[in-house]
Amino acid sequence: MDLRFTEEEIAFRDEARRFFREDVPEAIRRKVLEGRHLAKDEIVRSQRILNARGWAAPHWPREWGGQGWTPVQTYLFQDEMQQAGVPAPLPFNVSMVGPVIAEFGSEAQKRRFLPRAANLDDWWCQGFSEPGAGSDLASLRTKAVLDGEHWVIDGQKTWTTLAQHADWIFCLCRTDPSVKKQEGISFILVDMRTPGITVRPIQTIDGGREVNEVFFDNVRVPRENLVGEVNRGWDYAKFLLGNERTGIARVGTSKARLRRIRELAGLELRGGRPLIEDRRFREKLAAVEIELKALEMTQLRVVADERGRARGKPNPASSILKLKGSQLQQATTELLLDVVGPHAMPLAAQDEGAGRNEPGIGPEYAAVAAPTYFNWRKISIYGGSNEIQRNIVAKAILGF
Amino acid sequence: MDLRFTEEEIAFRDEARRFFREDVPEAIRRKVLEGRHLAKDEIVRSQRILNARGWAAPHWPREWGGQGWTPVQTYLFQDEMQQAGVPAPLPFNVSMVGPVIAEFGSEAQKRRFLPRAANLDDWWCQGFSEPGAGSDLASLRTKAVLDGEHWVIDGQKTWTTLAQHADWIFCLCRTDPSVKKQEGISFILVDMRTPGITVRPIQTIDGGREVNEVFFDNVRVPRENLVGEVNRGWDYAKFLLGNERTGIARVGTSKARLRRIRELAGLELRGGRPLIEDRRFREKLAAVEIELKALEMTQLRVVADERGRARGKPNPASSILKLKGSQLQQATTELLLDVVGPHAMPLAAQDEGAGRNEPGIGPEYAAVAAPTYFNWRKISIYGGSNEIQRNIVAKAILGF
């Protein structure tokens, strides 16, 4: 038993750290670290830098550019990326549709989509959630009917993140309404420019516009855009969701956020002294840091356990990472509110929520505090809410 | 709207305060305030002092010695009693079996039992819980079969508080196993000296012996000891439980406990300074005091709302009082642990748990800290666990 990283692991970590900090533009990384929104071209630019190095989709099969890393390397890569403020390669491309196509797609689909997904030549979005379904994802109602050489899709998706930027959407559609709900679903790739698709932005309470509704009205999609077999879409979706293991806790992101909080707490004064010198604040900060250190160790234990596991088979421990990771990410946003105090109140200039075009007041870093707090409430809701995660763990430990 | 007490109410409170402090022996009250156990004769002595004044069962019907107080008076009485460290009149007598007999008992039962219950000439205990039932009280299995002029009782009760002191037990017994579980239960009074009754003490983790198992083996009880109608016992039990409204939060007890904690935190040093001057400790204490002040106000609101309510009809707000009240009582025991620090570790001399007869080490007041913490875990379990209380409130607010 040796709890330290090997020399090779440390060398890899240092290489990743150097690359992220030297090759990814400082301006992009600062925006991430400061909690500001990135423009589309910044995300694209960052991913292409990674892809040029072969690091946009390192976990893909080797023939499609994967790196064949150990779980520890993957962990170190993600942790360094998050700590450096490098935007993660678009998850819809590299963690979701990519692995599904690589595993279940036709050779033609692989050739057509995978290289473009890795390089963000195609921007993908996810067509899973529907208004009526919520946590009961399999109850989806968007239907696809085969009409000659085309699927005809009708229905509505929601919470579609960054659909406004997307070139393609991967959809779960009901293709057989007569069987058990999980058994009549297919996985279909749809060009966003197809007639009949309408994207309607949903403004979120932080003033942002990162999610959308996507409406399908008699949308005709070539038959060959079906992935794998018809009515097997639910299996592919489970495979997709089961691939998210490490990284899900976003320990690196929380570390970077806490570092930022320490920095800002050195700038904000209370009673004439920097807040970072205040005992109560330091204790609150330390309490979060302790939980985060514990989560980091938990994550390393899960990583070490990865070696023996099959791909696409979720480890119940990943539910713990999601659960605790979301709570800690949210805790950091509350600390940030504490730091900025009254200056959390005014809306920032960049924010579109006010319906006015005014510059903000107060320090710019203070203006992101409340919107981040509001926005990050989503972390315990999306990707399987914390209640769903608890159900999963309960089943694993109790068997009910 | 006037949130202050009236002059009459204040006069009543002062009278109660004076009485409790002057007429109930200091030695008894100190034991209560210091968290030590009372001997049987101390409990009896205290209740008889109250009864001599007509205050042992003030909420009973006037003809049986009740005082006809307003809800506010009842509240003030209990609060002062708890704050003064006066042991509450034995609840099995005055809050449980007494009101049931007064409401549903025969005239003969009233004459025979009520005056003796008020004066603690008879010590009652409660025969409700059974080993297999837990929170599902109505699933009880102790059965009573009519055999001529006697009920013959067989079965087992558990968690019977202070049964070792008891002269009588009031039991829920199954008298009709063929109907819905709530509908075949009767309420029967049993003399503890009846042959066939065995009391076995249950030692609790604090080392105390306040609860027991009570076994019934062919116990023959006169037919007239049935209260009310046969198979209506569940209604009487619900009436009994529904009478506990105010007082259930034990705000006065928690106040007295916090006062004691402040006193002891003035004696214990950390880094050479009294703990009570430590900022972190003061903030923890203040946090509990704030919640307790809120609960006191909540209780007053419930009290004010009592006027319009029928007796025996539980107010869902009383579940809040139980829920929050238990949490706060338990929080005070954790503060006490903080106060005494390492000295919480040795067992006290008086404790029988060690199986040895040794004097304790360290300050005497420190020795009660851990046993009290252990023992008071029961508060969120007994009398309807906090989970049951949440179910009750959920039904009231959601209707499910």
Next chain:
Amino acid sequence: MDFDLSGDQRLLKESVDRLIADRYGFEARRGFMAEPEGWSRANWARFAEQGLLGLPFSEEAGGFGGGAVEIALVMEAFGRGLVVEPYLSTVLLAGRLLEEAGEAALVGRIAAGELLAAVAHVERHSGWNLGDVATRAAPDGDGWRLSGTKSVVLHGDSAEQLLVTARTADAQRDRDGIGVFLVAADAPGVARRGAATQDGQRAAEIHFAKTPARQVAFAGDALATLERVRDQVIAALCAEAVGVMAKMHAITVDYLKTRKQFGRAIGEFQVLQHRAVDMYVALEQARSMALYATLMAGEADARARAAAISAAKVQIGRSGRHIGQEAVQLHGGIAMTMEYKLGHYFKRMTMIEEMFGNADEHLERVATAESIL
């Protein structure tokens, strides 16, 4: 002890409740926020008509002599409606401060709906501490000239008169040497910039460069008066918070009853039931402490008053955060959208938690005081 409302109080409550129910629907509120000042002049006139703008002032000052209970009734209703008009800033803060200074004429104009005023006290590094003042007042003939910058001045952008804290003497964090100065918003040397706040209200940053000002007079020292008025405002804010929390709880319960998943109402899931119950307990505890703050807002002993008000603010902060976060979580994604009402309550609640000091800061005040029990 009597928790019943008097006849007048009941009438007041009914009229304010009706006003909110009739005029403050979700869509209507969106309209008010889109008006040039970010709130509705028509509503303001209505408030004046109904006597709300003069409510807290003595009858001599043209008011209606309402006490803490009356203010709490109004504010709880305003919380339910998420009212965006400058009631707290103009009436409860500036108006009450002017009343304390004996400025009956100005108070009368506020009561009549003819004057908007704001109190400027927050600075870049003051936090919510009224005694941490860097802005300076220099004597200038009969009057004074102010120099400094105030931030997060609630509704400071539409105010016509500003009440500004500034030092005439002593060091930045001394209790002595603080004065309150009246400044016309269009006086020379005033530069201000308004911004919406996170909860759809308004605030301003205001610079003073040798701005001519008149000092207002208080019987005692200015800081003590400022703190008293601030404590009364916090009590009012606690009542507003109860309105906000009660709505969040009600909306959530309603959602749990009607939203179906896995073939049944999600409120049938025991886990969600118990969490709704814990929200309810938090709400009732907050309601109780808001009542306590109402009772203690007029307490003469400043230290007892401050401890009680801070205790209430702690409870409101803790309950508010718990209820807000749980309300969002139990809803799921829908609560994150601007189109759905819940998130707007959540945002207002978050700002109330922060306003005039968060729960931690007030806990510290309670901890250093005598026991509130």
Next chain:
Amino acid sequence: MDFDLSGDQRLLKESVDRLIADRYGFEARRGFMAEPEGWSRANWARFAEQGLLGLPFSEEAGGFGGGAVEIALVMEAFGRGLVVEPYLSTVLLAGRLLEEAGEAALVGRIAAGELLAAVAHVERHSGWNLGDVATRAAPDGDGWRLSGTKSVVLHGDSAEQLLVTARTADAQRDRDGIGVFLVAADAPGVARRGAATQDGQRAAEIHFAKTPARQVAFAGDALATLERVRDQVIAALCAEAVGVMAKMHAITVDYLKTRKQFGRAIGEFQVLQHRAVDMYVALEQARSMALYATLMAGEADARARAAAISAAKVQIGRSGRHIGQEAVQLHGGIAMTMEYKLGHYFKRMTMIEEMFGNADEHLERVATAESIL
């Protein structure tokens, strides 16, 4: 990075696990506690035989050179068994301190199971602060004489040798001027009184009246060495706590699966499921931090080590309290009885939470240090 045990570690783990499984049943333990000293000499001999008593000591000192990982394996098993023998006090505390002092002969006797020793450092008002020492040592010829009172000396009643902290100079709470003195338990002027502890272990109060003593020597200053050994003991205690918590969780899960109410296993109630999950998360977080403490127990930088160990103690304290309270609550009344095993784990956990400083005290240490991230 490699979380796998080495071959030797696996063997050690298997042998200790087997020892506990075979010898440390609930009834057997009750028997050990009823023995004259409150624990079993036979077990002690068995520990000696299996090499556990020499485990942490260097091979030169007659030990087996076990590191923090080996100690953690033993202690986690001891936690599962609720072992009452004086392993922590004699081996990990006194033994390690003697080893640091170069007292190879005494260490060898401990390793062989021939000597029981205890460290006396807690005083009436010291809390767990090793640097708060009122007991004084006065020079007396070649040796010293001690005067003062120590309390809560773990297993101090059966110890034959006592290691006592005392001041040779400076004021009660100075870091300098503290020495560690070796005293025979039967030396003149020693008066001691043993008592059981809440968790079925033993402790003593010991008075010293001009008791002759020999000072033991450390390379650096005594307090720094005491603190290092204390931190290593806390790491071991964290491992024990994980054993205790894991058992509480397992017992509770088992109970939820088998206990029936309202016609079904109570583990089918979603509320109890989610609470069992939150206990599990707390357990896994504690397990992770115990591992971290194991990793950092040997850290050379005293400040980094102290912060890491304190961080682990905070997590253990928080998780332990949560798991213990929830385990009792989810069981209901049965958990409150001495006849049922759970309560004994709950009590041990409560004492571990307190030992060497509770979560609040250690949080303060973490907060004043550099970030542990």
